[in-house]
Amino acid sequence: MTLDTESATPALCRLQLGSELRRLRLEADLSGAYVVRKLLWSPSKLTRLETGENATVEQADIMALSEIYGIDNETRALLMEYAAVTKTRRDWWQSPEYRPVIEPGFRAFLGLEATAASLHNYAAEYVPGLLQTEAYVRVIHQSAYRRLSTEEVVRHVAIRMNRQAILRRSRDPLKYTAIINEAVLRRRIGGADLMREQLAHIVEQAETLPNIRVQVVPFTAGAHAGMNGSFELLRFPDGAGPRSIVYLENLADAWVSRREQSVSLYADAFADIQALAPGQEESLAMIKKAIKEH
Known part of the structure; x- marks a missing residue:
């Protein structure tokens, strides 16, 4: 290439x-x-x-x-x-404005995400980052990362919004598949109005951008391969870098794995979850129902 x-x-x-x-x-x-x-x-x-x-x-x-x-x-x-x-x-995340608040593991992921051809994301606890609204991002960081100052929260919100540009880039936009646990739709983050706005944003993105696919794993699906937590699986253009990598994070750390065994394990898990989840049309209907219930 x-x-x-x-x-x-x-x-x-x-x-x-x-x-x-x-x-x-x-x-x-x-x-x-x-x-x-x-x-x-x-x-x-x-x-x-x-x-x-x-x-x-x-x-x-x-x-x-x-x-x-x-x-x-x-x-x-x-x-x-x-x-x-x-x-x-300089990549935007390397700027003096953002670099101080980005951990090394997440910085490595940003470079890979920016060059990926596709991203498969299972979200267990909250709306996937690439589909979050500014208000939702702000409340998440204020609640889950209480050590952050007001200025740091503002920077993290800006970082999240900048990341989302890969979904709308003019040349080869990221092909994004997000599978969301139904609990994410029910968990009220920042109040009813904010949740309605956030869920409506997911629907709008999925219905207007052909490179985005959204599915929801309903409670009725029972036990499934994603119950150990959220993960992201990135694939790259032919001839560019590794074939696939897995990204994982928790409250204290974030890391990228290129190990073939790990990638295969998470790829199989994603396929299993996707098979359990309804298709996009039915999943978006679930989200629209959740909007009304909020």
Whole structure:
């Protein structure tokens, strides 16, 4: 996949750059251990480059790898362009305004979310972040994260709203499937008016944006594979970065897992939950009923 580096984001350039570097290393039939030994690097440095985890990529590192891999001039020039983007532009979540309130695990997730082709989300306790209204986000952070100052809450609300832009981006908007536990519809966050507004927002998004699918797991479904908690499963464009990753979070921490065993476990769980849940039309009818009941 070739990117338009004039408009590409740093996150997408890092992901594509990492994918290309790994491909070129394998084509050269070189092990990671050989490369880091040759360049006197730590193993983690090469891993971060190949997975797109570094905030910036040094062009000197690209030159060094190009020599070892025997990369042709045209490919080398493109890789250098990718690296230049990571040095000269900044993803919105890396700005001084937001960076202080974003934990490292969540920061890693934001970079991956911004480059994903699709996201499957099971939400057990509250409305999924990409479908939340400003008022709902504000109350969640005021209630669940009481250590936050008023200014920090404002920043977290802005972060959540910025994230939602991926659903409406003009080029390849994120394909988003959200499965919501029925308890989320019933739990009154911030009062009846706020909940009606929030649930109506979910319906509007699902009915107007073709890249969004919403389903609800009813109480009558009984025990299911999502009862251990919420999770998000991200998949990426062909040829860009890892095939899939899982994102998990709790009150104290957030982390990304690329382990094939973990990804497979959560992919199977999502498929099982989706099979239990009614389709979108019936699920939206459940949400509309909940609006009236609030």
